[in-house]
Structures are given as structure tokens and as C-alpha cells.
Amino acid sequence: DSPTGLDQPDADVTLPLLRAAAQIEQIALRELVRDGCLITPEQATGEGVDLVLATCSAAPPLDCVLVGLTRDLSLESARRACAGSHTQVRQAVTLGTRAHRWDSRAVGALRETPPDVLILVGGVDKGPRAPLEHAAEVLAAIYKDLPPERRPVLVFAGNQEARRSVAERLDDLFDLRVVDNVRPSVRSETLGELQRELESLYAHLKLSG
Numbered sequence: 001d002s003p004t005g006l007d008q009p010d011a012d013v014t015l016p017l018l019r020a021a022a023q024i025e026q027i028a029l030r031e032l033v034r035d036g037c038l039i040t041p042e043q044a045t046g047e048g049v050d051l052v053l054a055t056c057s058a059a060p061p062l063d064c065v066l067v068g069l070t071r072d073l074s075l076e077s078a079r080r081a082c083a084g085s086h087t088q089v090r091q092a093v094t095l096g097t098r099a100h101r102w103d104s105r106a107v108g109a110l111r112e113t114p115p116d117v118l119i120l121v122g123g124v125d126k127g128p129r130a131p132l133e134h135a136a137e138v139l140a141a142i143y144k145d146l147p148p149e150r151r152p153v154l155v156f157a158g159n160q161e162a163r164r165s166v167a168e169r170l171d172d173l174f175d176l177r178v179v180d181n182v183r184p185s186v187r188s189e190t191l192g193e194l195q196r197e198l199e200s201l202y203a204h205l206k207l208s209g
Contacts, residue, residue: 059206065115066092069122069131077182078121081191085198095135111142116205118152123159125184132162136169157182157194
């Protein structure tokens with residue numbers, strides 16, 4: 001048994017395999033590893049093995065849903081941030097800025113099968129707050145009558161001008177995390193803080209048990 005250390009973003013899962021083989025070497029009194037590699041196939045002198053079977057108990061990735069106002073810019077930046085972390089994006093939901101633009105099936109799925117994490121994005125910094133305030137009200141309505149333990153963690157990575165008003169609508173209902181806007185302007189994106197928050201949530205939600 002050799003821990004993988006998958007809570008580290010740059011973990012090399014082959015190293016624990018080699019450590020485990022080194023432990024077996026001492027028990028079996030035969031050489032299994034040479035120059036940092038497993039010896040295969042088994043040699044005539046008895047060193048090495050013909051077959052290697054390894055099992056891994058690494059935690060599954062965070063189940064994540066992206067929520068945005070439109071299907072371009074911010075949602076794509078959020079998707080790229082998730083690609084650099086232990087996160088599986090289940091879907092990207094576009095709420096729109098008015099009620100009649102909501103995708104009722106997507107909203108229903110958010111309620112019936114809550115993800116581990118919701119990431120709310122949208123708007124460039126210093127842009128309008130109203131669309132994100134409306135999106136926050138939609139999310140509050142979806143989850144307000146669910147038990148707290150069934151509600152996802154909510155990460156806000158949108159227009160920084162909307163942080164306070166979004167928090168006023170969501171803070172009482174969710175474990176709310178606020179990070180840098182993933183798309184502070186049309187031509188720039190900032191992914192690092194969202195990625196760090198997702199790694200922290202992964203360690204807390206998936207590895208702590």
C-alpha cells in the first residue's frame with residue numbers, strides 16, 4: 001500500500017507504484033525495480049515480473065456545473081479553469097437575463113441532481129450587475145427549500161462589481177466562495193484563483209474522508 005498524494009496538483013502516480021514494488025522486493029528477496037523502472041518480463045535469474053496489476057483508490061473528481069448568462073466568453077473561460085483541476089464539468093447552463101429565456105429542463109436537473117459545485121460566471125468587471133443579480137435569484141429559488149446538505153457549494157467568478165449584491169442573495173443559502181472574475185475583460189481571462197479554489201474544494205469534499 002503506497003499513498004498516491006493526489007491532493008497535490010503535480011502528483012506523479014507512477015512514484016507510489018515504484019515505492020510499493022520496492023517494499024515487495026524486500027519481502028520477496030528479489031529485484032523488481034532497476035534504474036527507476038519495473039523489470040519486465042521476468043528474467044531467467046528470477047528478477048522482475050511478467051505481469052503488473054495496480055489498483056487505485058483516488059477520489060472521483062468534483063462534479064461541477066457551470067452557470068452563466070451566455071454561451072461564450074465567461075463560460076468558456078470557466079471551462080478552461082476546470083480543465084486544469086480535479087473537476088468534471090457535467091454541463092454548462094445558460095440562464096439568460098430574463099425569465100422566459102431560462103432552460104427549464106436544465107434548471108430542473110440542477111434541483112433534482114445537485115452537483116458538488118456550481119460556478120456562477122458572467123459579465124466583465126465594471127459591467128452591469130443586474131443580469132448576475134437575476135441569475136443569483138434564480139439559483140436561490142431553485143435550492144431554497146432543499147436541505148442545506150443537498151445544496152452545492154457555490155463559487156462566484158463573475159463581474160466583481162456584482163460581488164456584494166450577489167452575496168446578499170446567496171450567502172444565507174449556500175457555502176459561497178468568491179474569487180476573481182474569470183473574464184475581467186473581453187480580451188483577458190484570469191483562471192488561477194478559480195483553479196486554486198477548486199483544488200481546495202476537491203481536498204475538502206473528496207479527500208478529507
